[in-house]
Amino acid sequence: MSFQTSRRDFLKKASAASAGIASMPYIFTSQAQANFETPNERPVIGCIGTGSRWGAVGPAAMKFGDCAAVCDVDSNHAGQGKERVQKAQGSDKKVDVYEDYRKILERDDIDLVTIVTPDHWHTKIAIEAMKAGKDVYCEKPLTLTIDEGRQIIKALDETNAVFQVGTQQRTEMGQRFLQAIAIVKDGRIGKLKEVTCAIGGVGESGPIPAVEVPKGLNWEMWLGQAPLCDYRHKEGGRWGNSNCHYEFRWWYEYSGGKMTDWGAHHIDIAQWAIEEANEGARVATFEPVMASHPTPMKDGMPTLNDRYNVATKFNVKTGFNNGIVMHIRNEANDLGFDNGIMFEGTEGKLFVNRGKISGQAVEDLKDNPLPEDAIEKLYGGKPTSHMQNFMECVKSRELPISDVYSHHRAMTTCHLANITIRLDRQLNWDAENEQIVGDEQANSMQSREQRKGYEINA
Structure with missing residues (x-):
């Protein structure tokens, strides 16, 4: 067959x-x-x-x-x-x-x-x-x-x-992240109270000139639902500075900066752990502690169109409905770590990133290992690629x-964090109805205008 x-x-x-x-x-x-x-x-x-x-x-x-x-x-x-x-x-x-x-x-x-x-x-x-x-x-x-x-x-x-x-x-990543979630879920650091995600920042590009579209690139179709604009490029770095290909990540027109690029990884893992350890936990508030954009913002929109426009630095305090707090930062050097996730509970801390997993709860696994099937129960079977x-x-x-369901929840957190730093004000989120409470302008940013001919027909 x-x-x-x-x-x-x-x-x-x-x-x-x-x-x-x-x-x-x-x-x-x-x-x-x-x-x-x-x-x-x-x-x-x-x-x-x-x-x-x-x-x-x-x-x-x-x-x-x-x-x-x-x-x-x-x-x-x-x-x-x-x-x-x-x-x-x-x-x-x-x-x-x-x-x-x-x-x-x-x-x-x-x-x-x-x-x-x-x-x-x-x-x-x-x-x-x-x-x-x-x-x-x-x-x-x-x-x-x-x-x-x-x-x-x-x-x-x-x-x-x-x-x-x-x-x-x-x-993948040596199953470190699965192990971290299993440790948190098993209560090895006590009751989870606080999580910090350090997801990296973006450098400024400065002005990028409009140049001729490279041969072979259908620029109009590449833009898709995004507004028509000039193709921009200047030499420098690994990829050059551009509003296309790899560098599209640093323009709000096409992406969400590090908040969605790395947030899709670390915020996803952090939120998975929070939800596993606390049934029914959902994000509820977003507070823009600090954010820096390379262009002035007006009503949440960049005012200059010739340079990267996503946040270069940021710190967002996210509150969950059960009292847990998650900090989303470009870096956490002042806390002694960078790029990774720090879980803090009533009985200890646990850090994990793509290179390591550390903390007393990890060291204690030598004498007090997790249940034999902890990872498989979390994963739903034997982990594979x-x-x-x-x-x-x-x-x-x-x-x-x-x-898609869990990813939508994680990306909702990422998108709301971006909205809160773009508008520079606190947001209250009704997770059940998926609405920002009492803020019509912020709610309007849950979607974007799509160029004619490239609309999404759901």
Whole structure:
């Protein structure tokens, strides 16, 4: 039986149970490892976006499936993507190249897509992919606004697609983050009181001149829902200073700066731990302790359009409904650490980042280890690589480890933190109704105007 046929049969059987699956976070992987060796067991992949980050995502996906097509609005990236696919799969296998992602979504032979585009394109492509019957692996941060998260969830619930977000700290990095969450959940630092996330800042670019659009780049389509503007670039650093490709992260028009770039990792882990240790915990207040932008802001919007405009430095105090406080900072050198998460409880502290996990509770594990199944219970099975988890869930139709529902909650925190520093005032958040209380202007920033022809149709 072909993969495509078996997948359709499973979708029919799974549709009635979809609501139940959606309500069971982190319970998803089968104990048996899925087999992806024979052609009929390997899904057919379409890769949308083949820039720098796809260099990790694409090859990971091709360990489990076969790439039939690549797509990028930059023909240079698309050509490099095709070469990489042929190198991995063999030059005798046909790989189609498109500029328009819709060509991939139109193909019945493609089972799933990887979306590795700038942030402002994620939601539109993901929704259209799900409606076209594709499963989705999309890089973080998944959304540009809070409203986009709601739109993706609506489409996900309607289509029963399998959707993995690329927040690899949930699976990889030596499982340090899973261990940290398990330690907090088991009460090893006492009752959790405070969390600090240091997620890094952004340097200033200074004025960036408008220049001719590089050959091969469809700049108008790259902009998508964002307003039409000049292409800007100047030499310097690893990537140069630009409003395109890697540097799009430092413009509010296309992303959310470090708040969403690294917040999608550290705030996600911190919030997961808070929710595991405190059932029903939800963010409630946002206070802008400090923020510095490289351009003056008016009504939450940058007033200069020729330079990076996201916050270079920031400190946001976030309160939860159960009294826990989370600090979101660009750095925490004054507290003795940088880039990582510090958990503080009534009986100790615990620090974790991609390089280490430390604290008395960690040292105590030598004599008093966590329960044998603590990590597997937290993870929902035996931890695997992020892509393998996605591919196994594509077969089982279960919820991946980085599911849209939990990611939406984490990204809501990131987006609200950005809104509070852009407006420079405290916000009160009604998590149940997903509304900012008593602030019409702040509520309006849950969504953004979309350029005609590139609207998201949820």
